[in-house]
Amino acid sequence: MTNKGWLVAVACSLAAGCAGNSASSSPGTVTPTDAKRFLDTVNDTTLRLGIQQAQAGWVQQTYITDDTEGIAARANQAANEAGARFAKESTKYDKVELPADQRRQLTILKTSLVLATPSDPKESDELSKIMARLESAYGKGKWCPDPAKPETCKNIDDVTRILAVPGDEKTLRTAWEGWHTVGPPMRKDYQRFVELSNKGAKELGFADTGAMWRAKYDMPPDEFTKELDRLWDQVRPLYLKLHAYVRLKLHEKYGDAVPAQGPIPAHLLGNIWAQDWSNIYLLVAPAHADPGFSLTDILKKRKMPALDMVRTGERFYTSLGFAPLPKTFFERSLFVRPKDREVVCHASAWDVDFVEDVRIKMCIEPTAEDFTTIHHELGHNFYQRAYKDLPVLFRDSANDGFHEAIGDTIALSVTPEYLVKIGLLDKAPDPSRDIGLLMTRALEKVAFLPFGLLIDQWRWKVFAGEITPAQYNKAWWDLRLKYQGVAAPAARGEEFFDPAAKYHVPDNTPYTRYFLAAILQFQFHRALVKTAGCTLPLNRCSTYESKAAGDRLNAMLSMGLSKPWPEALEALAGSKQMDATAILDYFAPLSKWLDEQLAGKPVGW
Numbered sequence: 001m002t003n004k005g006w007l008v009a010v011a012c013s014l015a016a017g018c019a020g021n022s023a024s025s026s027p028g029t030v031t032p033t034d035a036k037r038f039l040d041t042v043n044d045t046t047l048r049l050g051i052q053q054a055q056a057g058w059v060q061q062t063y064i065t066d067d068t069e070g071i072a073a074r075a076n077q078a079a080n081e082a083g084a085r086f087a088k089e090s091t092k093y094d095k096v097e098l099p100a101d102q103r104r105q106l107t108i109l110k111t112s113l114v115l116a117t118p119s120d121p122k123e124s125d126e127l128s129k130i131m132a133r134l135e136s137a138y139g140k141g142k143w144c145p146d147p148a149k150p151e152t153c154k155n156i157d158d159v160t161r162i163l164a165v166p167g168d169e170k171t172l173r174t175a176w177e178g179w180h181t182v183g184p185p186m187r188k189d190y191q192r193f194v195e196l197s198n199k200g201a202k203e204l205g206f207a208d209t210g211a212m213w214r215a216k217y218d219m220p221p222d223e224f225t226k227e228l229d230r231l232w233d234q235v236r237p238l239y240l241k242l243h244a245y246v247r248l249k250l251h252e253k254y255g256d257a258v259p260a261q262g263p264i265p266a267h268l269l270g271n272i273w274a275q276d277w278s279n280i281y282l283l284v285a286p287a288h289a290d291p292g293f294s295l296t297d298i299l300k301k302r303k304m305p306a307l308d309m310v311r312t313g314e315r316f317y318t319s320l321g322f323a324p325l326p327k328t329f330f331e332r333s334l335f336v337r338p339k340d341r342e343v344v345c346h347a348s349a350w351d352v353d354f355v356e357d358v359r360i361k362m363c364i365e366p367t368a369e370d371f372t373t374i375h376h377e378l379g380h381n382f383y384q385r386a387y388k389d390l391p392v393l394f395r396d397s398a399n400d401g402f403h404e405a406i407g408d409t410i411a412l413s414v415t416p417e418y419l420v421k422i423g424l425l426d427k428a429p430d431p432s433r434d435i436g437l438l439m440t441r442a443l444e445k446v447a448f449l450p451f452g453l454l455i456d457q458w459r460w461k462v463f464a465g466e467i468t469p470a471q472y473n474k475a476w477w478d479l480r481l482k483y484q485g486v487a488a489p490a491a492r493g494e495e496f497f498d499p500a501a502k503y504h505v506p507d508n509t510p511y512t513r514y515f516l517a518a519i520l521q522f523q524f525h526r527a528l529v530k531t532a533g534c535t536l537p538l539n540r541c542s543t544y545e546s547k548a549a550g551d552r553l554n555a556m557l558s559m560g561l562s563k564p565w566p567e568a569l570e571a572l573a574g575s576k577q578m579d580a581t582a583i584l585d586y587f588a589p590l591s592k593w594l595d596e597q598l599a600g601k602p603v604g605w
């Protein structure tokens, strides 16, 4: 869920910027005509370099060799450098009176960078080297239980597999602590990265890198922070109940290793970062609520080919009124792991020419998880096609949470009744079984919320200097306690650097988008099924075959990034405000059930 990036094509139009030669003017003498010419150049070259970057990236990821890596790195570098130059140049037009859509394009440019490099070439070079070192330190990160025997070293996939199986507390603790050994070697570099990236952000007029990230949400940075607090307050009561129930069951399983009151040890929730608790479902499964079918078993039994799974996903979107995917999608996408070469199998969606040449790249297996992921990735593709006629700088989602939310919204409509309709299931389970399905979904989506929020809470404070290097690790665990109610298995002093054990920190990828997406998908789902006329409980509603819901969805998708996100939200949901109460509505039956289980039991930590 969290990092199936749509990657290069769209990312480059904004996050990195893709550019070439630009119109130049000296400050003080710029006119509206100069600004228009500048934007025309930016849009043209963004498209040109963006296509080169996407093509190079596609070949690199589907045919990994030293040469394709070199080609992709060059295309990325060209795009990044031009993007940085354009962001800086856009500030020249700050005081020019311009039509609203041109002013918006300049603002998008100005806030497009994730990393601003300082203009001093020596510092810029130092920062590039640090970023490359951090990325490689994480990528090559290994836990070596016996350094004398390299064959015993475990990479992140190995550690993930160990932590996914509940059972022996000591085994889980050792693996958890083992993976976190990747952090300390990155601490020094991270500290210097913060200094240098802040310097670059200041040169662009932002207080620090975190303020630069928050500036792209169409509201003052501080107001945006308050919005996130408000959303979290809405869902927190539900999270507290889920946390309390899971703690109760873990206490039964692990005894005193899990306190009856207080935080849950981070290594016992089935995931390295305790961000997705799906793997402990069997420990907390409600009695007599098994849905009675397994989509994975059905897909495996039918030996459903990858292409059929993709066609099924596509049919959901066409049933809403969207045009079928182009022929090139099926010719150029990668659906199965090739036997003859190395590829990056991590699922992603691509928009290679920024118009029609959309693709997905996945190594599809006949499982329920991949079935859902297909719907997620196609959501990116249908979004990309819906905004293809806008100026290039507007070919992106209303904010970065929206892009990640669309496919997940559709996946919420993959209900048992829908599976019956398309012939994958004979009969839908009766509503008494809903608690099992809702628990499964809550362990994934509700458990994620505080984690999705806290990563950037930590980083924003680090960039702002409110958290100093001497408190990096303490502040990290303070936040994990505050939001997640999770604690490290043993004391973690400043000799550790645990934030770096999460990919997005050393890779410098902003994380708030995933929190927003987790909230928005339920708000979208509630609005769309209402438009479709569904009067059942939210978790049993599907938008399948509703042209009315499709029209509503398309109204928002086709706006791209051309309008502030509250207006895009209104086009779909009828409100300018993000609203997490749709999550409470969706999980209402589970919430009631949790209340019954928790009567007289402690809640909170």
Ligand SMILES: [Zn+2]
Residues within 6 Å of the ligand: 003, 004, 005, 006, 376, 377, 380, 403, 404
């Ligand atoms: Zn995605």
